[in-house]
Amino acid sequence: MTAIRRLAGWVLRRSILFVALVAALLIYRATRPSFESLAGLRESAAAMAAGGPALEGFARDIAARAEAESLAYHRLGREALDTRIAAAEQARAPLASACGADLPALLTRGAAGVIDNRRKCLTTAALTREIETLVALRTSLDARRPGEPLADALRRHAATMRVAAAIVRDAQARLATLNGDYVPNLLQRREIALQRARITGALAAHRAAARDARALIATQQGIAAARRRAAAISGEALARYRTLAKVRAKALSDNLLQRASAWAETNRLRSVAVQAAGAFLLIVATPYLIRLFCFFVVAPLAARRPAIRLMERGASITLPGPSAPSVGVRLATGEELMVRQDYLQTSSHAGTKRTRWLLDPRHPLTSLAAGLAFLTRIRGDGELTTVSAVRDPFAEVLLLDLPAGAALVLHPRALAAVAQPIDQPLRVETRWRLGSLHAWLTLQLRYVLFHGPVRLVVKGGRGVRVEQAEAGRVFGQEQLVGFSADLAYSVTRAETFWPYFLGREPLLKDRVAAGGGILVAEEAPLAGRRGGEVRHGIEGLIDAVLTMFGL
Template sequence: MLAITDPDAVLPLERKRLRLGWVNQELPAVEAARAAVASNGATLTALTDLRAQQARVSQAIPRCNAAAREVRSFEDRWRWRLRKWWDSDEHKALIVLREQRCATARQTMRQRDHLLTVARSRIEARRQANAAFERAAVATSTIERVGRDLGADAAKAQIEWRGSLPQKLRLWSQRLGLPSLLRQAAIALAIVIAVPFLIRIFCYFVLAPAAMRRPAIRLRILRDVSVPIPLAARSTTSVSVRLASGEELLVRQDYLQTTSHAGRKETQWFLDWRHLFTSLASGLAFLTRIRGDGEVTTVSAVRDPLAEVTILTLPEGASCVVQPRALAAVAQPIHRRLRVTTQWRLGSLNAWLTMQLRYVIFHGPARLVIKGGRGVRVEHAEQGRIFGQDQLVGFSADLAYSVTRTETFWPYFFGREQLLKDRVEAGSGVLIIEEAPLSVRRGEVRRGIEGLVDASMKAFGI
């Protein structure tokens, strides 16, 4: 409050007091520094003297030991044993030399011990002097920090009572730590924005090439030589199916547009009794069975205005993978029903990447009426074809099916294209593609329970 009411009088006084305290602490620090320097010099001198005395000790002890060995050698001789009752001049000289040298060694060892004690005391004094200097330096730096804090607190107090609104807001944000929080939030936001793009780069340049190197899916066919499947005509809104002798037509209720009056009509509960779940899940249940030689039935989407149909002929021995949901009708011999088999590929990485673990294979002879959004296209595989996963309706069973990376990087990087597309390798078979899948026509992919059901049906090849 004094700083706010009269800052010109209070703050200079407090700063002078801090300056005086700093000087009072600085003088002991200087004295401690001088003492530390002197102690360092004395320590160095004591250590030098100690090393020199240790060298003298190293020289005196061997001399003493050599003189003692000469005395023992002289006394061990036989003449000494005979005349040991009187002393000779040679023996006396050896005794005097031994005493002098050993006395000198003992004297140098006592001086060494004394210098060692002095050196230890000098080292302890140096340690205490350095510690005193550090304490004085810490006290001086503390006073300097207190002086800075005093000025900062006074400035904050003036802003709180006399500052403008922007200054008060800035002070309030600093007190709450908003700048640090904003920096952390900006870093977190940058990471959140960058992580999806980094993941896309990793997936495009690392994961997708690794997936492309995995073996393709090859289905087992009964014949060694595959029977070619002829191309179907261009899809239209409706097709006419004329039954040959001994044929019958199974058609969905919502694709039965017109039929002859004379034909025999019954209800077929399931397309294939051996695959009840597939028939129920794909809508191939409660079919209308039409029989009669030469009877003509028009197959067309009654409820879907964008659906088109085409007829795919499977000769004897031909086989084709077709998603059952794309079947609108089946023309088959009466006494030789359409044979449907399934194959699982749980151990194939390509199957997991395409989310199709089970493949439903239709074997000829039969005629399949295939439906699709805005049309169905049947084309030769030739040098291999790449297409979107939602567009696949079927392919010849003798083709190799796998995944590949999308053609261009930047559309995938910005989320315009999916990472992986389906691919069939070069061969003589055919590929069946839907022009505009239902999800594309709706403009969105179903999520939640509906999306889970869709994914499950795709995994089962339905």
């Protein structure tokens, strides 16, 4: 069944990993175009914003150049005008579609394509102005002398018209005088004919000058109209460019990723991320730095401090046999047995049984906290009682005999039963060691001593082992549950560095110096706990408090 659960767990974990990989790939494929379009949008918006001033400068330059060139067109003759018109039309032909939509250029070539398109449109406007100006000048070519500017030609024709008008007025005045003579002579008739001829010639000259003036004015108007149309086309081209630049900028500002980027820049997210990363690294590294400090500074310092010795010399304690799932306790004459309710397996029917509220009434809190309350007291000479962990499948028990004069430091939680003389009850003594660094490092400031004569039934996960101190022993803090009170107890640093540094082993272990006493160790302290792990949270806090009080 365990193998099936492991296989199912392995398959489930791999399935979750596979689903996570598929989701990651889908998210990447879904967001990658967004990131790419954001990059292109950001690039095109920046390029168009930067290209606007340059494009406007190009428009001003090309308009100024066209204006300067138009001032010299009056010097061109008919053939030169025709040649110039043909060249301008040929140059304009490939640029005819440049003033259309910019979307194809934007999609194919980006912002550079739009800028190039607008430059071509501005060039087309300048060429169109040049063609229309040249055509207008060509229509009034007969009204001007070779190389004569329009303004000079207009002034000349205006002067001609004024002179002709003056001649007409003078001739008409003379005709009026001559016509007043009712009998004109021959000479007067000749004068009348002459004045009439003057009027006819002046009127013809006036009409010719007026015609040429009108042609020149039409040319000026055509040139002005060409200038206005070119300016309108250029203005429209620039306006469309500015509109497209605003559209791209708005699209960039409306983009969620760009908003996130702008928000990050506004809130200095990069700086915050760097600070958070530094704080995170410090938080992650702090436990390891503390471990380094504790391993190389605190632990060696603690090892050099004097050990804890609770009693100078005591009677020797005989080593018991190995622990077992159950142990039989036969009462001697004048003895009584006090056993936990959940460790009472079988008892003699003839024995006297009563409830013992506390193991030691002088230490009620210790008895209650260690679970040594509501005990079953059994009396009867020779009565046999079997002590076993009825509810804990991993616990084993061991019977330890403390003679008179012997004392054992023991966690009360490890007691399952006590057999004591009725007339000499168990003496429990507590001693504090607030001034010892070893006590503070192990957080055990109080030690509970059990004095003989008494027989103790000690329990432990997967068994209890009792051995001689001999040349000194080192135990894990969870394993050591008791030791002879005359032994020197201290802490020592873990034997290897890396298991401690990586959190696999504790920094300190219990050390008992050489002597004739015994050590009581629990084989597997975590065997009876769910999951076999150290408890955390409230349960861990309670365990720490119990350890502090030696329970």
